[in-house]
Amino acid sequence: MPGAAIEIENLSKEYPYGFLNLKKKVSLENLSMRVEAGEVFGFLGPNGAGKSTTIKLLMRLIFPTSGTARILGKSIEDVSTHQSIGYLPEQPYFYDYLTAAELLDYFARFHRLTTDDRRERVQRMLKKVGLETAKSIQLRKYSKGMLQRVGMAQAILHEPEVVVLDEPMSGLDPLGRREVRDIILALKREGRTVLFSTHILSDAEMLCDRVGVIVGGKLRGVGTPGEMVGIQTQGMEILFEVPGAAKKFALMDRATRTGERYRVQVSEGQLYEALDELKGAGARILSVAQIKPTLEDFFMDLVEADRAQASAVEVSGK
């Protein structure tokens, strides 16, 4: 399926507030981006950055102040596109008087599936998200993590081409997070497009073909996780142990001790010199690893730059 699955052009959202709604809070400012068909796209940003606003605009839960967006080539105003879209809201909450099986069956009915097809898919989805044994319990007795799993199941129940997940790992234990990761990877293998927002940067690095970073309602960068953080290493880290008989040496003073182990960071040029020193002192070298900037470093740099800019504007305003 070539081309863009999601195209966003100059999308903005302002919320009026204050006396007579005369003031405006800009939640999203001229967002333009594309999510290519078949890719997993991570949408990153701190709280209040505009991630959920963007997703809600795409799902027509809120309406843009200006700008347009298309999903699978059709305007987001065309509700029929929702036959091919799956959506998991942030911190999902469902009809608590229904069981998981009833809820999934209810949602499946909007997709014009036959009774047999519905029954088969509901069972398959419940198994996929690990809720097979809890399928007959009313949702009011479900934990937050279980509700998140139900949310995931209803989002992919109708085998949509585009899956939009708002904080899919939120509220999940490590096992649940791994299951969601597996589901996202399975969706990618099946050729589906996945757009998901997250705070957990390691998940984005692990899963995404590309990521977009949004801060203060503005898109600050789009690219592969590698492109975003750069490929230059920031140095080398050596992990070593010092047996009792070993002599004292200079590198030891710079090292950080954790239990019996020491960890020291050196530049690439100093690596061999440091290794010789350790060898000469009788230390046991356990590992040598490159230090690379993470997506988290990139993300934090952007957020801090944004905060610095905001406070500079505030000071000059005063």
Place this chain on the structure above:
Amino acid sequence: MKNIWIVATNTFREAVRDRVLYNLVFFALLMMAAAIVVGQISIGIEQTVIVSLGLAAISLIGLFIAVFIGVGLVSKEMDKRTLYALLAKPVKRWEFLLGKYAGLVMTLTVNTGAMAVGLYAALWSVKQPLVGSDAYVFVAVYLILLKLALIVALAMLFSCFTTPFLAILFTAGVYVAGVFAYDLRTIQALNLSPATVKMVRGISYLLPNFQNFNVTGAVAHARGVPGALVLHVTFYTLVYCALVLTGASAVFSRRNLK
């Protein structure tokens, strides 16, 4: 139409599981007590007392359900955000709204229908044998049901653009004003200016005239209800509900969810 039906049946299921129909137990107890007491204290007016009491209870219980659940139909879904996943399905907002409306009207139909049967049974217990004109009780209940359908539509309209508390106040206010719509139309107050009288009359024509729905007096005294009145009220309700629900859909279709 299919989407409306899917939402409606789920709304009905919600009402059943949230024990909305438990009020029937209260009504049954009330009717049993009334039948026993009326049989002992009222001589010759058993029918009047039982029918008046029964229809008043059906109307009052229905009003509570129509106003409180009607207002909550949409606002609860927005507050709890259960609406989010649903609106991401191929469902138009007006389909959701009409589905919720139809679901509550379905609930009220079952509820008032069951209470009508209960009232008829209570009437049978104090007055045997029943005659043909006693079946007018069902006509009165039908008109109450139409009134409730109109109130649900109003409650939904208000809940689409204001808080649940204000929506309850507005719905109750329109209901009370609508009960006195006829009096407002014929207002001849001495201390009001002609312009004010004209304005009050104008407003009274916009309000739903709930007096048209009340035939309790006639039915309680075993008088018939003209077929033309029933047809008129049915048509009036259909048109009024269509207008109110169109307005509610227009507001809700552009409403930003939280």
